[in-house]
Amino acid sequence: MVKPNESQSILLEDLRFLVIEIMSDMEIWQDFDLLPLQKIRLGLLRKNATQRHGVTKWNRGITADNLSIDNVETIELHPDLLNNEWNAYAAFVLHHEFIHALGFRNHDLLFRKLEHSWPGKNAGDLGSKFTEYLRKKSAKWFWVCSNCNLQFPRKKPSSGRYKCRKCSTTLVDIEV
Ligand SMILES: [Zn+2]
Numbered sequence: 001m002v003k004p005n006e007s008q009s010i011l012l013e014d015l016r017f018l019v020i021e022i023m024s025d026m027e028i029w030q031d032f033d034l035l036p037l038q039k040i041r042l043g044l045l046r047k048n049a050t051q052r053h054g055v056t057k058w059n060r061g062i063t064a065d066n067l068s069i070d071n072v073e074t075i076e077l078h079p080d081l082l083n084n085e086w087n088a089y090a091a092f093v094l095h096h097e098f099i100h101a102l103g104f105r106n107h108d109l110l111f112r113k114l115e116h117s118w119p120g121k122n123a124g125d126l127g128s129k130f131t132e133y134l135r136k137k138s139a140k141w142f143w144v145c146s147n148c149n150l151q152f153p154r155k156k157p158s159s160g161r162y163k164c165r166k167c168s169t170t171l172v173d174i175e176v
């Protein structure tokens with residue numbers, strides 16, 4: 001876990017407060033004790049993480065039978081989610097991790113139902129935008145279709161192995 005600095009800690013606590021407040025108003029959480037969510041340790045993922053936007057880490061030796069909120073070691077969010085522009089998506093991600101913390105380990109049907117009851121209806125769609133943003137940020141290469149003029153930011157060169165999805169032209173590499 002990356003330890004948040006002081007201003008990051010404040011932003012994380014603000015976000016926690018907001019998410020718990022919204023959850024308290026949600027029909028689907030009415031029978032759950034949300035108070036323990038206030039005590040979970042919040043941390044950050046590494047800045048160059050691109051695959052994950054958030055993660056719930058359990059203490060060692062925890063299995064499906066003894067999932068309990070007391071056994072959550074940390075919840076970690078991508079540090080860039082603390083930028084103002086990603087606020088709505090940050091709340092969605094923290095809600096997602098709180099669902100895990102409340103004992104729903106797998107992304108099954110019930111999990112998705114809980115996740116989609118979040119009132120920010122389009123927040124889930126922001127996930128692909130955030131992924132794209134992270135890709136652009138860490139891109140060392142653009143894979144370019146000279147026919148369609150499309151650019152795909154990537155960490156590694158395509159080295160002639162990939163074709164444009166639209167027109168099948170072989171993509172060429174341009175260094176960022
Ligand atoms: Zn998850």
Ligand SMILES: [Zn+2]
Nearest residue numbers: 145148164167
């Ligand atoms: Zn093309």
